[in-house]
Amino acid sequence: MATINDKITDAIRAQARKLLETGEVAALIGYAAGSLPMTVKPLVVRRPEECDRLVWNTFCVLNLATYLPEVLSSVEIPRDLRDPKPEEPQAKVAILATGCWSRNIVVQIQEKRVARERVVVVGVGSRGMVSRAKVKALFPGQEILTVEEGDHDLVVQGLDFTETINRWSVVRDNCQTCAHPDPVLVDIRIGEPVSERKNPHPYKQVELIEQRSVDERWAWFTAEFATCIRCYACRNVCPLCYCPTCFVDDAKPQWLGKSLDAVDTGLFHILRAHHCAGRCTDCGACESVCPMGINMRMLTKKLNKDVLELFGIEAGMEPEAPLQLTMYPSASPEFIVTDLAPVPVPSRKPFESAGIPSAEGDTSCKP
């Protein structure tokens, strides 16, 4: 029997073919099957006959928005730097988007990285993506050769074992606490909408760290980042990190050293996270790609929590909204004077201002 994701795959292929055949878009960003179990490859299709390579499954852990600006410029008519901007509208690009990816596209629109009118968002409600690391951790010392995906189970097969595991139990942490699995920006919808989820403790992991003493927190931080090899996969995979020269590459002044020194590695992570403050959508791509299994997402998650609690903002919910971190609404003195820990004015209700419905959300996609 075809699973939900098989149906979505078929719908994506049909939709992609239609978009490319009618010439509405010049390219579509999606996924192809990977060469190993539980992997997928990002794929840009430009011709209708390539569309059958597209797949949708529960292992799509990257954030396709990362590729959007580049693919957009690849379909433009080449022109010299000094040539005037073309009058006629430029070719469009379609992109698959779940909740968090669509929010990253919104951030890209807000930051003028991409033009809204050139993007066709093909929205897919996310049922949560599975963490390859979590599945591997269940079978220590054994190689996983195939993983069959059902709607609620995964059948994991190795050389001498076959086991069925519950899908939700190995869904990534960020997906488990996600409140907006359904795309916030949709031009074409694939499959059924997924309802908002209401998680009573979305920031549980952050809170657990916050409750520790300052020395314990420092011990956690140093241990967590001790094995970072500075490969910058976490930075490069993030749709928010697009600086032509990242601060780690600055030479004069050089803000931090480049070797594996624990201080320099720590500073890299603090500053990278800080650059994503108010923009990060907790898509989890950074955590998913780390070859060393480092949970650098805790830092951005902490910032997300503060941004929500102090300023009442969730990133990427509205393309028209101004960038919240660059403004200080002086008329409303959120925090009036002098100290590090600001005092939010109690009458503000952050949840209302962020446009989050306060009604109980549906949790039906949890088995």
Next chain:
Amino acid sequence: MQTVMISPAELDALIEKWQTYYAVYVPALAKPAAATTDWAPGWRRFVEGEPLILPVGPTPASVKTFYFPQPETLLSFSLEENHPDKGAMREPVKSQGMQVVLGVRPCDAASVLLNQLPFIEDPLYMANCQRTALVGFTCTSRLSTCFCTEMGGSPLHSAGLDLALSSLEDGFILEVLSEKGEILVAGCNLVPASASDMAGLTARRQGAAPGDSVQLQLLRSCALNRLYEAPMWQALGEACINCGACTFICPTCFCFDIQDEVVQGQGRRIRYWDSCMFPLYSQHTSGHNPRGKKLQRTRNRFLHKLKYFPDRFGPFSCVGCGRCIGDCPVNIDIREVLSDLVRCTELE
């Protein structure tokens, strides 16, 4: 050089003995505490008495961190007035103590020999070679991502190791392959391996060693331009995010950069890992970047391994350990790249 038999208990005793004289490292399977990495992420100091558990396939981190540490201090200097080193560069005294790396697989051992080709005149790399002893285990089983045999290696090879252990039913055949190996087993009363066991090992080796495959020969003889212009790079470059994951975990990638670090008047000139995947790596002072595009950098990594390096030094600069296949965030698979390249040598 001798070939002896060693039982698991004897091996444990031997390792314990090494620990009193040398720093012994083993692969870290779980996340180690911050203090024990010794600048070698993925490895840790062996703790006496614990069982040695080796993963199937290559160790999580490659051995290159012992030869090509990150960072390596090249020179020290001072900016302080009245300091004896003011205006002078001093070569630091390097540790001479032997370090023993335990649990190395044949592919990693081969990578050390490969990296010696470009680094042969590098005194620091060679000094690290001098002081590092590799104690390896030949592979009895492989991961699905292992492809050493396609790259001219073999799960049973021992080249590059100082001591090679191959398991038998009730112990190991221990091959002593170098002077360092001799030092490590000196004073041990070990029984020489029986002729039949040695013949068995040789037979297994012969059965498993195909040498350079036909495919690789095709690449060797193909004109560089043809591979360089291949259309496959477009899709590959588009998907690659140009992180350094594949190059940093790869045992045979060795790009580096050199910088001065100054803290409170004291300075060090350090060498640390760089990656051809990073734009800064090829950026000129003028601002021009000959590999300014993602596609060019992705292409460089693979062509360096599969064309430039063999053209210059002979062997291919990939030992088929498969680490980059498993860890690439976008699943760029060097085996697919290889077969795509071979396909494009065949196309007319």
Next chain:
Amino acid sequence: MSWEPGIVVFCCNASCCAGESHASGVSFPSPPTVRIVRVPCASLVSEYMIMSALRSGADGILVVGGAAGDCQSARGQEGDRRRFVLLGNLLEFIGIEPGRVHIAWESAWTGEQVMGLVQDLIEKVKALGPARRLVKQLEPLQGEE
């Protein structure tokens, strides 16, 4: 020799000129371990500068800026305020002792006020001891230490 904490003060020209002239006058701790970095506007203080100061071993860091609606560059603090609050919280989150990094906004600063803040910070930092976390140290050379 008793330890005097090294303090880095980032302050904007307008709000803190008074503070500085006062500083060079009387009540400064001696040896002068307080360094004042004057910037045209507090929003020019970047997270890099704060982190650099920590990395170079500053025991305490103070950022002084003007309050909302009272900025000489009209909207300068709008750019920095939210960022700094988040940075400060993040630093505490990863285990930098609360109190080492202090960020203050006030409408018209007087010299006394700024000096008071500096004095407070010095007291706090003395209680915390020298900074160790996120302070860059060179690898000791063989034969040293």
